[in-house]
Structures are given as C-alpha cells and as structure tokens.
Amino acid sequence: MGLPSHLPRIEQFVASRFLCSCSRYYGRGSRQRQQVQHTSSRAYNVVPPARDSTEKAMMDRMLRVDHAGEYGANRIYAGQMAVLGRTSTAALIEHMWDQEKQHLKTFIELMAENRVRPTILIPFWNVAGFALGAGSALLGKEAAMACTVAIEESISEHYNSQIRELMEEDPERYKDLLELIKTFRDEEMEHHDIGLEQDAEMAPVFWLLKNTIQAGCKAAIFLSERF
Ligand SMILES: [Fe+2]
Numbered sequence: 001m002g003l004p005s006h007l008p009r010i011e012q013f014v015a016s017r018f019l020c021s022c023s024r025y026y027g028r029g030s031r032q033r034q035q036v037q038h039t040s041s042r043a044y045n046v047v048p049p050a051r052d053s054t055e056k057a058m059m060d061r062m063l064r065v066d067h068a069g070e071y072g073a074n075r076i077y078a079g080q081m082a083v084l085g086r087t088s089t090a091a092l093i094e095h096m097w098d099q100e101k102q103h104l105k106t107f108i109e110l111m112a113e114n115r116v117r118p119t120i121l122i123p124f125w126n127v128a129g130f131a132l133g134a135g136s137a138l139l140g141k142e143a144a145m146a147c148t149v150a151i152e153e154s155i156s157e158h159y160n161s162q163i164r165e166l167m168e169e170d171p172e173r174y175k176d177l178l179e180l181i182k183t184f185r186d187e188e189m190e191h192h193d194i195g196l197e198q199d200a201e202m203a204p205v206f207w208l209l210k211n212t213i214q215a216g217c218k219a220a221i222f223l224s225e226r227f
C-alpha cells in the first residue's frame with residue numbers, strides 16, 4: 001500500500017510505521033487505512049502542541065525518557081552483536097535491533113519536532129548500554145537473552161505506565177501518541193518473549209542478573225526523566 005505523497009515527513013514516517021507494525025496485529029485491512037487517513041487529517045503530528053507549561057513539561061519528560069530508553073536499547077544490542085554477531089543467535093538479535101533503530105528514529109524525529117532536548121546522560125548510556133550488552137553476551141548466549149528479558153520487561157512496563165498516564169489525561173487528545181507507544185510496547189514484549197524462547201532462564205544466576213539489570217533500568221528511567 002503506498003503512502004499519500006502530500007503528507008509531511010513525520011506523518012509519512014509514522015504512517016509507514018503503522019503500516020508495517022500493525023499488519024502483524026490487524027492484517028492489511030481498513031483499520032490501517034483509517035489510521036493513515038486519520039494522521040493526515042490532523043493539524044499536528046502525533047504529539048499535540050502543548051496547551052500550557054504543565055503539558056509541555058509532561059511531553060518533554062515522556063519524549064526525553066523514551067528517547068533515552070530506545071538509545072540505551074540500541075547500545076545494548078550493539079554490544080550483544082559485537083560479541084555474538086557471528087553466532088546462530090545473530091539473526092534474532094539483528095531483528096530486534098532493527099526494530100530498536102526504528103523506535104529510536106521515531107523519538108529523534110518527535111523530539112526535534114517538539115523542541116525537546118535529549119537527556120544530558122546520553123554519553124553515559126552510550127557506554128553503559130554497550131558494556132551491558134557486550135558483558136552479558138560474554139557470559140554466554142543465555143545471559144545475553146536474560147539481559148534482553150530484563151530490559152524489555154522494564155521498557156514494556158514503562159510504556160504501560162505512560163499509556164495509563166495518557167489515558168487518564170485525555171485519550172482522544174493523545175490518540176496518535178497512544179497508538180505509537182502501544183505499537184512499540186508490543187514490539188518490546190515480542191523481544192521479551194524471544195529472550196525467554198532462547199533459554200534466558202537457563203542463564204547462570206538468572207534471577208539475580210534480571211533483578212540487578214531491572215534495578216539499573218529503574219534508576220536510568222528516574223534520571224533520564226529529570227536530567
Ligand atoms: Fe524499543
């Protein structure tokens with residue numbers, strides 16, 4: 001299905017995201033066409049213009065932490081690929097990483113469009129993310145997958161809490177953003193399930209590894225929302 005050529009760049013991108021991501025859930029039916037037409041009829045794209053300083057602060061916080069999370073996920077998969085890139089697990093990691101690249105690209109575009117700065121901790125997440133990905137992969141494929149399970153569960157829970165917050169605020173006003181976050185949340189859950197299918201729970205000290213990584217995730221989310 002082609003995309004209307006008159007759409008601005010961000011709408012083209014989001015529409016293409018819906019077309020490729022939602023096809024797994026809804027097939028190539030009328031709902032997709034409605035979503036594309038819906039986005040094209042709005043005066044704004046995905047994130048509505050802030051009505052006041054409170055809404056601006058909420059959107060800044062959400063986009064900044066989501067960008068940081070996707071950036072960190074990209075660095076983790078880069079680290080895993082540096083170690084496991086020539087093994088039979090590489091194709092699966094590459095598949096997940098490709099989706100993370102799209103998530104990150106989306107938030108970079110949304111931040112630029114809404115004049116939101118990234119967290120000042122990006123250089124730290126750059127190093128920490130790669131070290132976590134490579135370090136867990138050095139412990140073995142199962143430990144790399146345990147890392148994936150821990151990270152993806154945390155990101156999914158984080159997206160779920162954002163979905164709840166936006167639903168409580170105004171589901172109609174944030175309809176496009178909610179759709180986007182739900183799509184990404186579903187893909188993070190897919191990554192989580194891949195990790196489990198790939199024997200994450202067979203990793204040595206799985207629960208210790210998982211709980212430690214998730215504590216780190218909570219701290220990363222807390223800091224990235226504020227700085
Ligand atoms: Fe992601």
Ligand SMILES: [Fe+2]
Nearest residue numbers: 152187188191
């Ligand atoms: Fe993910």
